Amino acid sequence: MFGAYFDEGSRDPARQAHRFDRIAGRYDLVNDVASLGCSRRWTRAFARAVVECVDAGPADAERADADATSVDRAEGRPGDCPALDRLPLRGLHILDVACGTGTSSRALARLGADVIGCDVSEGMVAEARRRETGRDVVAARADGRCGAVTYCIADACDMGFADNRFDAVTCCYGLRNMPSPVAALEQMRRVARPGAPIVTLDFDMPSGTLLSNAYRLYDAIVLPLVGGLLTGHPSDYRYLTQTIEQWPGRRGVAHMMRVVGLRHPQCRPLTKGIASLNRAWK
Structure with a gap:
């Protein structure tokens, strides 16, 4: 089902690391452009999904599966998120895989989790560490208003963390x-403790021919143009648009989650399907 996508040599870890090293400094800015300005709302929706998964657990997910007629969940309101002063993830240890510049790792830490963010790109990890020195981040951590975040270099398909270590794994x-x-999902499952959720967020293709065609056109023309102007590396953004086009989407991720033995996979489209959340439990 996914052979044509997975066999591409351009996804070699060393080449991937080099590609993301080059664009690390402007990655979040271009991500805002690629997402039509929605990426920050999606990050809040992602953080909320992690809280929901931790609160619900696999037993509640099983009951929801029994009532559901489709793997798709209704589209939520991406701007919604739990109150940050609740610290609903306090005391939990979370692994954030492919953490990039640390945006998702910091979102989880602001909810109280202690987070390890790992990425294959040294440039991305360096940028994430640099952002941890910001005045607001340092003050919040000193006051106990957020959890700790540490970053490390790691290949998602061959991580060195112990089995059953984390209370949740995200990407x-x-x-x-x-x-x-x-292979990456297998590693995420291995390092998650029994009953822990695995939550992913990624670009997707919107449903509906008109919207889908419009987004493909935007993705193929605007993203490489803007990404190239901001970073000087348009070829890297042409590559990223190709991965979005070829990606099997939320239903494909749900299938992969089943393949590696994760339970009760569910997916939720965001912003008419331009992005999607997937979640399942070990």
Whole structure:
């Protein structure tokens, strides 16, 4: 089902690391452009999904599966998120795979989690560490208003973390770029404790011919143009648009989650399907 996508040599880890090293400094800015300005709302929706998964657990997910007629969940309101002063993830240890510049890792830490963010790109990890020195981040951590975040270099398909270590494992915009998303999901399952959720966020293709064609045109022309102007590397953004076009989307991710033995996979489109959340439990 996914062979043509996975066999591309351009997804070699060393090439991937080099590609993302070059664009690390402007990655979040271009991500805002690629998402039509929605990426920050999607990050809040992602953080909310992690809280929901931790609160619900696999037993509640099983009951929801029994009532559902489709793997798709209704589209939520991407701007919604739990109150940050609740710290609903306090005391939990979360692994954020392909953490990039640390946007998702910091979102989880602001909800109280202690987070390890890992990425194959040294440039991305360096940028994430640099952002941890910001005045607001340092003050919040000193006051106990957020959890700790540490960053490290790691290949998602061959992580060195112990089995059954983390209370949740997450991945934002990374699974699509990995040489083997199935191998990466197997690693995420291995390091998650029994009953822990695995939550992913990534670009998708919107449903409906008109909207889908319009987004493909935007993705093929505007993203490489803007990304190239901002970073000086248009070829890297042409590559990223190709991965979005070829990606099997939320239903494909749900299938991969089943393949590696994760339970109760569910998916939720965001912003008419331009992005999607996937979640399942070990």
